Amino acid sequence: MSLEVAFFDLGSTLIYAKDPWPPIFVRADQELVKVLQRAGIPVDSQTFYDEFGTFIDAYYAQRSEDYVERTSFAALHGLLTGKGYAHIPQPVLRAALDAMYSVTRGNWYAEEDAIPTLAALKAQGYRLGMISNASDDANVQYQVDQWGLRPYFDFVITSAACGIRKPHPRIFQIALDYFKIQPEQAVMIGDTLSADVLGANQMGIYSIWITRRAELPPDGALDIQPQAILSNLKDLPVLMESIQSNC
Numbered sequence: 001m002s003l004e005v006a007f008f009d010l011g012s013t014l015i016y017a018k019d020p021w022p023p024i025f026v027r028a029d030q031e032l033v034k035v036l037q038r039a040g041i042p043v044d045s046q047t048f049y050d051e052f053g054t055f056i057d058a059y060y061a062q063r064s065e066d067y068v069e070r071t072s073f074a075a076l077h078g079l080l081t082g083k084g085y086a087h088i089p090q091p092v093l094r095a096a097l098d099a100m101y102s103v104t105r106g107n108w109y110a111e112e113d114a115i116p117t118l119a120a121l122k123a124q125g126y127r128l129g130m131i132s133n134a135s136d137d138a139n140v141q142y143q144v145d146q147w148g149l150r151p152y153f154d155f156v157i158t159s160a161a162c163g164i165r166k167p168h169p170r171i172f173q174i175a176l177d178y179f180k181i182q183p184e185q186a187v188m189i190g191d192t193l194s195a196d197v198l199g200a201n202q203m204g205i206y207s208i209w210i211t212r213r214a215e216l217p218p219d220g221a222l223d224i225q226p227q228a229i230l231s232n233l234k235d236l237p238v239l240m241e242s243i244q245s246n247c
Helices: 021-039 056-062 070-081 090-107 114-123 137-146 169-179 193-203 236-245
Strands: 007-008 016-017 108-110 127-132 154-156 186-190 204-210 228-230
Touching: 007 169, 021 056, 021 090, 070 090, 090 108, 090 137, 090 186, 114 127, 114 236, 127 169, 137 154, 154 169, 169 186, 169 193, 186 193, 186 236, 193 204, 204 236, 228 236
Parallel strands: 007 127, 007 186, 127 154, 186 204, 204 228
Antiparallel strands: 016 108
């Protein structure tokens, strides 16, 4: 079978974080708390997240290990319920999260070779899909538009929207079903071995590991083996031609 579709991860693959996250998470927390306070919820940033540090820390601390996505909306609702505020209107929770994400979005930037690579793949005749692990679907969709990625993608799915995180087969199967293709007709490009590469390998999708923002094993040994390794995106079109010729 010939290759037809290239699936991409988003964070640390097409976009990257410029500055260290901890101080940004603190500022994001402050904006979230301001919205809650304006809605009459007497919380403060000094004590609200005393168990975790920040709300984002709380999200990661409580995230499921069975690849079920617990969204930031659910995490915020759970934290507030635990503080005795169980009946906050959903629009207030959404506004608080939007305020938080308005800060964190400022630390993401598109890779210089992202759009040129996507354009080259489209010119080669490939269809493109995005499979992103994310705590909030709206935040991902915003960034897809913010960085001009939308015109290149036929399909964007997040774990927040479907409820399942990579490497679970279900999120990959949803993407394959959308394009009506077999796993052998797709590649997956991402920076995370335990999500992008493992998930693709389990499905029979050709896995391509992008290493420039990846967490590299200290000893250099890979427990999860990608089928191809690139340090950047700009070399992807040539690699795709090579893979295609061997199909």
